Amino acid sequence: MIAELRISDLGEIITGNTPPTADRSLYDGRYPLIMPTDIVEGEKYIGDTEETVSDKGFIKYRKSIIPKDTPCVVTIGSIGKKICLSKEDSFTNQAINAVKVHKDKYDPVFVFYLLKYNLPQVKNLSSGTASGRENVSKSSFAKIKVKLLKDLPTQKKIASILSAYDDLIEINNQRIQLLKEIAEEIYKEWFVRMRFPGYQDYKFYDKEGKEVAHGTQGALPGGWDRVQLGEVIAPVKRKPKVKKDQYLTDGSIPVIDQGDNLIAGYVNDVGYKQTDPLPVLIFGDHTRRVKYVNFPFACGADGTQLIYPKNQNLLPTYFYLAVKGIDLSNFHYSRHFKFLKSEHITIPDDQIVIKYNELTSNFLEEIDVLRNKNQILKETRDLLLPRLISGKMDVSELAINEVTSSNLVNENHLQTH
Numbered sequence: 290m291i292a293e294l295r296i297s298d299l300g301e302i303i304t305g306n307t308p309p310t311a312d313r314s315l316y317d318g319r320y321p322l323i324m325p326t327d328i329v330e331g332e333k334y335i336g337d338t339e340e341t342v343s344d345k346g347f348i349k350y351r352k353s354i355i356p357k358d359t360p361c362v363v364t365i366g367s368i369g370k371k372i373c374l375s376k377e378d379s380f381t382n383q384a385i386n387a388v389k390v391h392k393d394k395y396d397p398v399f400v401f402y403l404l405k406y407n408l409p410q411v412k413n414l415s416s417g418t419a420s421g422r423e424n425v426s427k428s429s430f431a432k433i434k435v436k437l438l439k440d441l442p443t444q445k446k447i448a449s450i451l452s453a454y455d456d457l458i459e460i461n462n463q464r465i466q467l468l469k470e471i472a473e474e475i476y477k478e479w480f481v482r483m484r485f486p487g488y489q490d491y492k493f494y495d496k497e498g499k500e501v502a503h504g505t506q507g508a509l510p511g512g513w514d515r516v517q518l519g520e521v522i523a524p525v526k527r528k529p530k531v532k533k534d535q536y537l538t539d540g541s542i543p544v545i546d547q548g549d550n551l552i553a554g555y556v557n558d559v560g561y562k563q564t565d566p567l568p569v570l571i572f573g574d575h576t577r578r579v580k581y582v583n584f585p586f587a588c589g590a591d592g593t594q595l596i597y598p599k600n601q602n603l604l605p606t607y608f609y610l611a612v613k614g615i616d617l618s619n620f621h622y623s624r625h626f627k628f629l630k631s632e633h634i635t636i637p638d639d640q641i642v643i644k645y646n647e648l649t650s651n652f653l654e655e656i657d658v659l660r661n662k663n664q665i666l667k668e669t670r671d672l673l674l675p676r677l678i679s680g681k682m683d684v685s686e687l688a689i690n691e692v693t694s695s696n697l698v699n700e701n702h703l704q705t706h
């Protein structure tokens with residue numbers, strides 16, 4: 290049976306708070322503080338949040354805590370785009386409306402997918418703010434009408450089908466993260482702790498050129514150098530940037546900007562297509578994000594800088610991690626590229642950096658494979674979403690235990706190797 294209800298009928302709507310950042314005693318605890326920047330579009334759960342709330346913060350804000358599997362919808366800023374489920378007891382900031390679902394009537398995971406399907410309604414209600422940011426009030430959000438199947442077992446079946454895809458996406462994301470961590474750990478071992486293969490045969494020198502013992506802070510092997518990034522990057526001839534209102538949800542050319550996701554959208558106009566040089570790094574002038582891109586793309590919006598080294602032996606992994614490792618957090622909100630170029634990176638001898646890149650380039654290739662698989666999973670899930678939520682696809686004969694991520698892998702031949 291299809292019913293039309295308001296979002297407020299599905300559960301208690303909770304709008305979060307941001308504890309005063311000047312009082313750090315409210316932070317750095319065991320409770321995640323979910324903010325829009327923690328949410329990745331198209332993904333069900335988030336990873337570690339940038340901030341957490343302490344036990345003291347819990348006592349002060351306990352009325353706004355949300356339990357595991359609570360749908361969280363961004364209603365200030367990037368509205369109509371971002372939604373997630375809480376993985377554990379959590380707090381949210383004021384840019385998020387959470388729906389603490391009435392579990393006796395509705396399945397929380399089903400409600401997550403229901404709200405995901407209805408995100409365009411949230412977008413259409415935006416009233417804006419004095420600063421020009423998109424905004425949907427709590428009262429307006431509560432009044433949004435949604436159509437849903439009221440039968441709880443059916444809701445659980447639909448949630449199980451769609452979750453099978455998201456579970457696989459999360460497994461692939463965990464593998465991507467592990468590959469990144471392995472590459473970064475080898476980088477630190479070789480180029481920070483200076484324990485690269487054969488380091489015992491090198492002499493080490495301090496900034497004044499005096500020979501010192503291995504492990505001396507700031508010392509470099511003979512033949513290595515430490516220079517400003519701006520000295521080692523080559524100018525890149527770039528195509529025109531794509532404005533945000535030109536982004537498409539599908540297309541032939543992926544758009545890379547400084548946002549959370551690797552791919553922000555698509556265009557079809559080949560006049561925007563950047564094919565040379567590749568691979569290249571994309572740096573977010575405001576967000577400070579560094580993205581490694583090894584496929585043709587279009588540059589999105591304002592604030593993206595293309596970074597390519599004069600010495601191509603630094604590519605691919607070493608140069609990416611060297612730039613990614615530069616800490617610009619002390620510069621706060623600013624145009625950061627000028628600060629990035631003034632920071633120093635280590636330039637090893639070609640023999641060592643080539644050996645490192647040969648060792649770790651397979652990691653980047655495997656990450657690309659996993660990302661491509663995730664894209665296929667997301668596209669398939671999003672095709673099923675409207676048919677399942679609307680009831681057009683009948684699941685009455687399906688047993689919940691028949692839908693698992695492992696079955697999905699076998700059926701779609703998406704096994705990871």
